[in-house]
Amino acid sequence: MACKTTIGNITMGEGFPLVLIAGPCVIEDEEATLRIASFLRKLGEDLGIGIIFKASFDKANRTSISSFRGPGMEEGLRILSRVKEQVGLPLLSDIHEISQISPAAEVLDVLQIPAFLSRQTDLLVAAARSGRVVNVKKGQFLAPWDMANVVEKIEESGNDRILLTERGASFGYNNLVVDMRSLVIMREMGHPVVFDATHSVQLPGGAGTASAGQRQYVGALSRAAAAVGIDGLFWEVHENPDAARCDGPNSLALDHLRPMLEQILAIDALVRKEIPSHD
Structure with a gap:
């Protein structure tokens, strides 16, 4: 089985370069979303890395009922459409309900199933039948x-365009730990594997009415995952993480991305030579 899939003009998988999935946790406003997307596109061009832009139109699993969830599906998809039109990056966003799939699939290249919903059979089946890549x-x-x-x-629902993403496992209360073996185990299932470094350093509910995080460990975990062997890296990024309306404590500042990526790409290039192909 070929461990690869194509997303827009990007191919992910063995024999292809590492891909970065990045963007803010949630769409805060149109202007900032376009600025971040433009920054990421330029960064990708400079470093020769494929970029998939991610941002949620609705974060349905926030800790508190008063937490900011985003602009909603209609407005959020409109803003993401602008990203595709003006910046030209492939798009990824979360879906939480079957009713969101059809309109989301008209705009998005990748439909993302959140971790809390990863066993919801009806949602998985409906997402698969959309024909879009399912992460x-x-x-x-x-x-x-x-x-x-x-x-x-x-x-079994007729879709083999699948990405599998590791984002840590519960380790006691308000803490996650990453078992790097999971990257190897999931990659053996014949589909590209992504490491979500920023959510792996999240402390779920750790701030009482919001999640806390430890962004200082994102670089170390990302380098470790690249050394194990991954096809994609997932980072939530923001112009000012401390002011972000969602997941700021585990998001990266834009000016930190280039030096981190340069190290990670060097590791990826070395390791990728030694990973056997599934073809």
């Missing part, structure tokens, strides 16, 4: 081998 974040409560059942649900 499933491994639930914090799942073992990596449990993702084989997730893959089967999508494949």
Whole structure:
């Protein structure tokens, strides 16, 4: 089985360069979204790396009922359409309900299944039938081998365009830990694997009415994942993380991205030579 998939003009998988999935946790406003997307496109061009822009139109799983969730589906998809038109990057965003899939699939290149919903059969099946690439974040409560059942649900629904994303596993209260073996185990399922470094340093609910985070460890975990072997890296980024309306404590500032990526790409180039092909 070929461990690769194509997203817009980007191919992810063995034999292809590392891809960066990046953007703010949630769409805050149109102007900032376009600025961040433009910055990421230029960064990708400078470093020769494919960029997929991510931002959520609705964060339905915020800790508090009063937390900012985003502009909603209609306005959020309109803003993401502007990103595609003006900046030209492929798009990824979360879906939480079956009713969101059809309108989202008209705009997005990748439909993302949030970790908390990774076992929701009806949502997985409906997303698969959209024909779009489906990125499933491994639930914090799942073992990596449990993702084989997730893959089967999508494949049996007629879609083999799948990404599997590691984002840490629950480790006691308000803490996550990354078992790097999971990257190897999920990659053996025949689909590209992504490491979500910024959510892996999240402290879920750690601030009482919001999640806390430890962004100082994003670089170390990203380098470790690249050394293990991954096809994509997932970072939430912001112009001013301390002022972000969602996931600021685990988001990266834009001016930190280039030096981190340069190190990671060097590791990826070295490791990729030694990973056997699934072809």
